[in-house]
Amino acid sequence: MTVKEYSDREQDYIRTNAGDMSWSEIANNLNKLFPEDNEGKRTRSGVVAWNAQDKNPLVRRQVMIPKDLYDQVKEIDLSEFICKGLERTVKKSKPSE
Numbered sequence: 001m002t003v004k005e006y007s008d009r010e011q012d013y014i015r016t017n018a019g020d021m022s023w024s025e026i027a028n029n030l031n032k033l034f035p036e037d038n039e040g041k042r043t044r045s046g047v048v049a050w051n052a053q054d055k056n057p058l059v060r061r062q063v064m065i066p067k068d069l070y071d072q073v074k075e076i077d078l079s080e081f082i083c084k085g086l087e088r089t090v091k092k093s094k095p096s097e
Contacts, residue, residue: 006050007037014047018058019079023047 006014010030017026023044030042051057063082073081 007034010034010037010042011050011054014051015054015058018051018060023051 013030013033014026017029021029027042027044027047030038030047031040065078
């Protein structure tokens with residue numbers, strides 16, 4: 001039996017949760033939440049492969065933050081904060097057209 005392509009709702013789930021869960025957690029949850037879409041056969045490597053071919057793939061990087069600084073900002077969504085900061089930096093570095 002072949003595994004079906006990723007359904008729209010699986011794709012949405014991956015994009016929504018990629019920053020908060022590991023690829024393994026996402027695969028396990030896809031199997032639990034959408035068994036009719038994937039026959040319970042989603043794997044970590046499959047989710048990683050799908051992400052890599054997505055039109056806007058997510059890149060996961062670990063960042064070390066000093067504990068005293070983290071303690072001051074732990075209520076902030078750091079992923080969103082970092083992404084917005086990177087977007088501002090990229091916009092500033094592009095030459096104006």
